[in-house]
Amino acid sequence: MSAPGSDSTRTDAPEVWPLWEVFVRASRGLSHVHVGSLHAPDAEMALRNGRDLYTRRGEGVSIWVVPSEAITTSDPAHKGALFESAAGKNYRHAKYYTASEGVPHL
Numbered sequence: 001m002s003a004p005g006s007d008s009t010r011t012d013a014p015e016v017w018p019l020w021e022v023f024v025r026a027s028r029g030l031s032h033v034h035v036g037s038l039h040a041p042d043a044e045m046a047l048r049n050g051r052d053l054y055t056r057r058g059e060g061v062s063i064w065v066v067p068s069e070a071i072t073t074s075d076p077a078h079k080g081a082l083f084e085s086a087a088g089k090n091y092r093h094a095k096y097y098t099a100s101e102g103v104p105h106l
Helices: 043-054 076-083
Strands: 019-025 033-039 062-067
Touching (some): 043 062
């Protein structure tokens, strides 16, 4: 039972803001690159904090922030099953072909 006048819903644990992943594009035509992570209460604050933390010297033209919980990743320990070609399908990779003679643009 709580004491009179106390807030029974109050906890002493600090509020934990969600984790956001920050991606920056250095210039037009390039891809966004993951530059780091930060905690923020919402997307707008994550965007502002990401800009302040990761583009201090004006090195970015675009910034993305994504909630970490929205990202699904593969397990590096199982890379073989995910990234290796199926047996007998090596012909799909360009490294197994040679350039034709007499074709200057290849």
